[in-house]
Amino acid sequence: MSGRWGPDDERGAANLIDAAAALRGSACVRTGQVVPLAIPIANGQLGPAADHRPAPQHYMTRHGGDYAAGLAEKPGYGFSDDVLMVPTHGTTHIDALAHVWQGGVMYNGFKATKVTSRGAAACGIDKAGPFVTRAIFVDFGGEGSDQTRAIMPDELVDAVAATGTTPEPGDALLIRTGWLGAWRDGAADKMSSAGLHHECAPWIVEAGFALVAADNIAVEVMPARDPACAMPLHIALTRDNGVYLAELFDFDTLAATGRTDCMLVIAPLNLKGGVGSPVTPVAIL
Template sequence: MVDKVSRNNWGKWGEDDQRGALNRIDVAATKRGIAAVKAGHSLPLAIPLSSKGPIAGMRANPQHFMTRDGGDYCAGLKEKGFGYADDVVILPTHGTTHIDALAHVWSDGKMWNGYSCNQVTSRGASKCSIESMGPIVTRGIFLDFAGPDGPCEFEDVAISVEQLQLAYERTELQAESGDALIVRTGWLQRWRNGQAKETLWAGLDPDCADWINEKGFALVAADNIAVEFGPSPLACNAAPMHVALMRNFGVVFMELLDLEALAISARHDFLLMVSPLPIVGGVGSPVNPIAVL
């Protein structure tokens, strides 16, 4: 049975649910995303897979190694009708542009839908793991807080719920159940320019969690380390928005997106496509989200 606590969506999509607010993405949400396509131009939203990309301090970058290359043939390896190259990537699931599984966070020993954190072991998660998600195809709504006169244009600050509401109203769009909220804070671009570090990043204030859930969003994403502002303003909780929005409401997070080209496009709605790797027991997955304008 699912434990009931106040202010959550536990049990909303069934007591055995492991997909959370992604259940909001129904046929209507997908068709709404498809209808948002106007130019047919596609933009990748992932940062390059590199050993030098931005990451949170406790994580590791991807590592790329060659297991066969041209040097092997120069050293005497003989071609048998052809030569070839092969490689291996060591890829931390949260070490680049990624999506969090609902098993990623918990509080008071409970994760999404009341599942015990004991169901995440050294062998992975037996509940709410990344392979439960499936593909995500819906409408994205883009809000740019790092543009001219935006609160994050020049510095890394928390975005208040009032600022979130104002930016949303300026798009003149109406969010519907199953949409994805995409937020540009400018942190990634500042990091690339040497003007920001992994110890401080612009992001959404934790108070934005209720607003995002009430609008019916299935997913929230940003060009920073954690979507929410960091470090946390709360000494007792290092990731209060993850707890309130992911653990309690089942809304999925994507982090470290490259939103610069999307900002230049000046488009606020588009088709968003994301396909997490079906890592059995995984608590996250690298992704290359695609925006179709």
């Protein structure tokens, strides 16, 4: 199973994020408004992330109390330091291509055994690089939106067409389902959310999207509509085609602007062997 970019490729659709993609993104900048798309990270609070992941831990290794207790300042200044421990998929994040597999095989034919207790020896997030591109934003998350719905291919195609922007290879697709807002209001369950039906995958690949980001846990509808696979969209996009998925984005402010296109900047951690990365993405309008 060789990918579009050769038998040794570990970057997948990130290969489409080139200078032309960045320039398309920059052409969307008209007001200069910068919209943050990440949810907060708070000590001991898991937030909307899946319950099997540990909550972030944030603690101080140097602070004002140390000096009050008698620690001598260095000449002319004092300082504080802290440590953050957070699951790579425990907040707003992007999945590496090594995150999922089927039948013991992940993207581009690499064996799942390449992922060990030391991390991913192939297709890790360190291979992805930054994502600077044009994004097309579609909003299915209006007030009262159904948080159990599966967004079908015809709905997705129509929503993208309604933006007036024709996708080009290397673009990103941003999808607001309304799940994050519903979860904050106590009206949504973590393991049941609106999202893309797996049958959307062929069109997403054909359109040339390098990345799909959503405001829910998995991008795809949960539970999945395929009884044979718990995460069929992950397999069809990431495993089979190298398309990146990114989750737990906060699109409420972006939706309020009324914009459907933007410059998107996502810089994953250069985490060697990581199977995902926390990110603080921004949309520039």
